Amino acid sequence: MQKTLLLVVSFLALYVVKKYQDWRRAVRSIHDVPGYRHVFGPHSFLLVRRIRYLCTGSFTPWLKKHDDFAQYDSDIISGEITGARTRFPKPLDAYEGINVYGHNIVGTEADEWKRHRKITAPSFSERNNRLVWDETIGIVQELCEDVWGGKDHVVENIVDVTIPLALFVIGAAGFGRQMSWKADLNVSHGHTMPFKDALHVISVELWIKALLPSWFVEWAPIPRIRAFRTAYTELERYMIEMIEERRGSEKKEQRYDLFTSLLDANEEESDGITKLSDSEVMGNIFVFLIAGHETTAHTLAFTFILLALYQDQQEILYQHIKSVVPDGKLPSYEDMGKLTQCYAVILEALRMYPPVCLIPKTTAEDTTLHTCNMAGEPIAIPCPAGTGIGVHIAGLHYNPRYWKDPYAFNPSRFLEDWPRDAFLPFSGGARSCLGRRFSEMEAVAALTYIITRYRVEVKEEPQFAAETFEQRKERLLTCKTAITLYPAKAPLVFKRR
């Protein structure tokens, strides 16, 4: 017994010494640049939660925003990294879990990524943007008039509205399948689950596939995992049917959803590019869902919360919309360019609450990063090949060097000349977000329609009657993070105007 204990203690001691040596070597390789030190690495699965002195936790960049940079007297390095794709590629092992159904644009690098980007990018066309707009208006109209019956409505948590809203938009303008707020009782022939439910289960439960071993997912007799298994196979079957159906039909009516456009682009002759296989087509269309669903839903959720808190800003927005969209008319795609205040509100919400707070990259070769201290004097940081890097979006968005009064909700800053290099919610450079216009169309259309008809307020609750504005703000804007940043719980009231 004593021998075993001695052995365990010796192993532990050796492990600690080895860790310390590795850590010293890593810190020396970047010339002892001051900053946080992680013992187990910032992306360790076990340490996603903050553990002082061992790990800053994946949530910390959001909590600290620009504070760490101020403390260590350094500016943020972003453009140099996002602008040099080959020097700073993605750490592909961190993206392994995203290659569901097939390889895709998000989880690939180098020539493979170029091939995916070349074939998928044309689907995000102007015609698709128009479709996003029209579908969004239809979906929010059904929500306000049919589901809420044109009356006041209390929402216990705003994401309960924005998550289905964004799902229906991606379902219609992404997959080409219209969905409704009403329960879908029609299970298509040969299926056991409606398309809408399969899409919903997969998009909220993807962690099951990403984090649990596949043998466990295939076997586990746990209802939640069983539902995931069914949804996973069902969605795959729906997608295969959609591919076959679109291939099989004669040149049909023109459709501009991402799925149809992707299949069309893949069929076209293109100089020397290998076509996507069926599994790669499914991998890409699926990754559009994952990349675009929560991000847009949470952006809209934060926007509604901010407007509910800042009634003066909501009034400015309301008056602006009224000046652009005539009374009783539906906002049209052509109005988008004129809805500047609405767009500014969305951008300000994205600046303050970027759904993706940290973008992982790595160094392909030995290199040096260049930045400066807060006084503007240059600092050089050596980075050996294979160094993990995180582009700190929250730090950038709250840097007072670029954003005056960064904690203030001030949409009008986006109506003047604003620092584009210090705004990276959609990343930047060659690997920037492909769905940016998709999500902007959706957010502006939804906001315009709803704000014209409803005033958004914070739900009054007796237990919070005595809270100050700051306390209320903190309560509603407390965030959590899963894959993306989201509001923990924000009860709002939509009052018919």
Ligand code: HEM
């Ligand atoms: C507010 C909404 C959105 C935000 C904040 C956002 C943010 C981002 C970010 C930060 C990246 C870079 C990720 C990385 O490097 O790992 C990205 C990439 C991407 N996004 Fe978005 N996104 C949004 C909406 C969408 C939508 C609606 C779609 C599709 C329908 C979409 C599709 C993509 C794709 C395909 C990429 C990969 C581009 C590439 O690697 O070449 N995104 N997005």
